[in-house]
Amino acid sequence: MVSFESLAQSVIAxxxxxxxxxxxxxxxxxxxxxxxxxxxxxAGMNIVGPRFKAGDMFVPEVxxxxxxxxxxxxxxxxxxxxxxxxxxxxxxxxxxxGDLHDIGKNLVGMLLESGGFRxxxxxxxxxxxxxxxxxxxxxxxxxxxxxxxxTTMLGMKDTIELIKEEGLNVKCIIGGAPVSKDYADKIGxxxxxxxxxxxxxxxKQLLSA
Amino acid sequence: MRFDYYSEEQLLKxxxxxxxxxxxxxxxxxxxxxxxxxxxxxCIEKSKRILFTQDVIDKGLKxxxxxxKLCGRNDLHQLEIGQKKAYCQTLVGAPSVIDxxxxxxxDALVKDLEDTTRLADALDNIDIISPLFPRDVPxxxxxxxxxxxxxxxxxxxxxxxxxxxxxxxxIKELLIxxxxxxxxxxxxxxxTLPVSPVSPLEYGFGPAEALLDIVEAGLPLGIxxxxxxxxxxxxxxxxxxxxxxxEILAGVIxxxxxxxxxxxxxxxxxxxxxxxxxxxxxxxxxxxxxSAGLNxxxxxxxxPVAPGGYCGSSKIADAQSGYxxxxxxxxxxxxxxxxxxxxxxxxxxxxxxxxxLVMDDEISSxxxxxxxxxxxxxxxxxxxxxxxxxxxNDNFLGHKHTRKYMRSGELWIPPLSKRQTFExxxxxxxxxxxxxxxxxxxxxxxxxxxxxxxxxxKEFTTIIAxxxxxxx
Numbered sequence: 001m002v003s004f005e006s007l008a009q010s011v012i013a014x015x016x017x018x019x020x021x022x023x024x025x026x027x028x029x030x031x032x033x034x035x036x037x038x039x040x041x042x043a044g045m046n047i048v049g050p051r052f053k054a055g056d057m058f059v060p061e062v063x064x065x066x067x068x069x070x071x072x073x074x075x076x077x078x079x080x081x082x083x084x085x086x087x088x089x090x091x092x093x094x095x096x097x098g099d100l101h102d103i104g105k106n107l108v109g110m111l112l113e114s115g116g117f118r119x120x121x122x123x124x125x126x127x128x129x130x131x132x133x134x135x136x137x138x139x140x141x142x143x144x145x146x147x148x149x150x151t152t153m154l155g156m157k158d159t160i161e162l163i164k165e166e167g168l169n170v171k172c173i174i175g176g177a178p179v180s181k182d183y184a185d186k187i188g189x190x191x192x193x194x195x196x197x198x199x200x201x202x203x204k205q206l207l208s209a
Numbered sequence: 210m211r212f213d214y215y216s217e218e219q220l221l222k223x224x225x226x227x228x229x230x231x232x233x234x235x236x237x238x239x240x241x242x243x244x245x246x247x248x249x250x251x252c253i254e255k256s257k258r259i260l261f262t263q264d265v266i267d268k269g270l271k272x273x274x275x276x277x278k279l280c281g282r283n284d285l286h287q288l289e290i291g292q293k294k295a296y297c298q299t300l301v302g303a304p305s306v307i308d309x310x311x312x313x314x315x316d317a318l319v320k321d322l323e324d325t326t327r328l329a330d331a332l333d334n335i336d337i338i339s340p341l342f343p344r345d346v347p348x349x350x351x352x353x354x355x356x357x358x359x360x361x362x363x364x365x366x367x368x369x370x371x372x373x374x375x376x377x378x379x380i381k382e383l384l385i386x387x388x389x390x391x392x393x394x395x396x397x398x399x400x401t402l403p404v405s406p407v408s409p410l411e412y413g414f415g416p417a418e419a420l421l422d423i424v425e426a427g428l429p430l431g432i433x434x435x436x437x438x439x440x441x442x443x444x445x446x447x448x449x450x451x452x453x454x455x456e457i458l459a460g461v462i463x464x465x466x467x468x469x470x471x472x473x474x475x476x477x478x479x480x481x482x483x484x485x486x487x488x489x490x491x492x493x494x495x496x497x498x499x500s501a502g503l504n505x506x507x508x509x510x511x512x513p514v515a516p517g518g519y520c521g522s523s524k525i526a527d528a529q530s531g532y533x534x535x536x537x538x539x540x541x542x543x544x545x546x547x548x549x550x551x552x553x554x555x556x557x558x559x560x561x562x563x564x565x566l567v568m569d570d571e572i573s574s575x576x577x578x579x580x581x582x583x584x585x586x587x588x589x590x591x592x593x594x595x596x597x598x599x600x601x602n603d604n605f606l607g608h609k610h611t612r613k614y615m616r617s618g619e620l621w622i623p624p625l626s627k628r629q630t631f632e633x634x635x636x637x638x639x640x641x642x643x644x645x646x647x648x649x650x651x652x653x654x655x656x657x658x659x660x661x662x663x664x665x666x667k668e669f670t671t672i673i674a675x676x677x678x679x680x681x
Contacts, residue, residue, distance in 0.1 A: 059484045060439070150351075182316060
């Protein structure tokens with residue numbers, strides 16, 4: 001059987017086809033699905049994260065690694081019906097109402113997934129009501145909102161207010177080019193991240209508290 | 210002085226790639242009005258994308274005015290957009306400022322909007338004023354308040370970027386009240402209104418509707434998408450230029466089909482993603498290089514261009530911001546720019562800075578000096594003068610040729626930087642950003658813009674009240 005170390009290397013290299021092949025081989029050989037995930041797939045991502053932070057890996061390379069990991073998980077997932085898949089928590093992600101900008105939020109989503117979170121990406125132009133519905137449906141731990149326009153930032157405040165009104169037990173975090181820590185404090189958000197990588201740290205921090 | 214980024218052959222290749230994109234990939238839009246306009250004029254719909262034909266492209270590009278006027282609210286400021294004069298425009302939309310006293314970044318307030326506008330009004334080399342986005346005004350009517358505040362604080366032309374048609378009615382009413390009548394506003398437009406569709410090649414409902422309504426109102430339009438290399442556009446610079454050009458041309462064509470001959474600018478914002486962090490950079494050299502290419506395409510189409518250029522990634526007014534802004538702005542001016550935006554910006558056009566605005570005034574001054582047209586003639590070649598001086602074993606100080614040229618603009622006079630002896634400098638030991646900060650403070654202490662007049666102020670009060678009632 002191929003080694004977990006080799007599988008981790010394939011994740012780091014972002015080789016999706018190779019990851020699938022190796023995971024299938026492991027499944028056929030009767031490896032424990034949880035070991036495949038923890039010692040192979042996530043072990044690989046645990047190298048990718050620090051390398052990205054150090055500036056040694058670039059965003060598109062991290063994306064390839066995350067895709068490779070997800071492809072591997074998709075193969076072992078059906079074998080784990082009884083056991084819970086390891087997850088750091090569930091995050092509902094979206095760009096707020098009136099704002100059509102996609103890319104920053106997607107980048108955050110990708111890094112969160114590669115950091116072990118389950119991410120529900122709602123898309124763009126998401127009304128407060130839609131955020132609330134998704135929090136209920138997916139039992140989210142964190143709502144992450146994005147805005148690029150100074151004029152749509154208000155949607156974050158409206159969403160947080162509605163979430164509080166509904167009495168939902170969920171953390172709210174915000175990000176996007178015009179957003180600041182001051183603004184986050186002002187509208188009662190639980191956190192703010194100045195870039196995609198620190199959004200992952202922020203979520204880990206919020207859920208470990 | 211003129212710089213070509215592309216050879217003639219290369220330029221045509223990029224142009225053809227843009228047309229290819231318009232014909233094969235086309236655009237998407239969620240505005241029924243925008244869609245119907247394009248389809249009625251011969252565009253083809255194919256799996257939810259609107260594809261352009263050569264006929265539609267030719268028809269749309271035929272009627273674009275090569276030159277149009279942009280005016281101040283008094284006769285002091287008359288700009289000729291299309292003559293490649295590199296007019297300097299301030300940054301739009303910053304939610305934060307660098308505080309002039311503390312040097313700290315903080316939320317932008319309406320007082321900052323008044324003060325940055327008044328400062329730009331006082332600076333001779335800033336030509337067009339675009340508002341920052343104050344946080345302490347009702348955000349539902351933010352553009353209405355910005356327009357009113359800018360009109361009060363400067364007599365220079367404005368550029369008001371709109372994301373949708375939501376406040377357009379009130380913006381237009383304020384402009385009409387200032388100009389005197391709708392007719393007067395059409396004859397002497399006192400503002401351009403850019404819209405920013407989302408890259409790649411997407412005209413969402415808000416920007417698409419706003420584009421049509423601005424054209425309808427007879428105001429000069431800016432088409433200003435903002436792609437990022439590697440994220441919302443290709444990682445290759447030529448690919449980004451070709452795609453950006455195509456998405457801007459789509460707006461140009463739509464505007465012309467809607468109202469042939471309507472004035473507009475191709476307002477490129479060619480940025481790139483920092484692949485180490487995912488941040489959007491408005492930095493050098495890539496932005497200056499791509500903008501130069503896009504400007505050259507504008508020249509080829511004979512359509513005015515208005516890229517962002519007084520920008521970079523530095524977080525404070527310092528040596529880095531100085532060379533970043535000079536690089537991008539000069540590259541763009543040399544390739545032929547009508548307007549160069551983002552003056553006074555820091556941190557990838559996210560922060561407005563008083564000190565940087567004063568430094569950009571100086572940079573704008575030297576950029577304009579650089580592209581000034583000149584003659585080469587016997588008088589300025591001065592062969593006879595040289596011969597005469599040498600023959601007399603004299604020097605040039607006493608010659609009337611020297612007196613004639615020294616005050617004719619031959620020498621650039623820096624509005625800010627000083628070039629005295631070391632000893633004179635050492636007496637104060639100031640860096641350029643210290644001098645810029647002092648100049649900003651001094652100008653803000655004394656400069657008063659030309660007042661609007663009581664009648665206009667009364668109309669403003671009524672219009673703002675109406676906006677509140679309608680939108681809040």
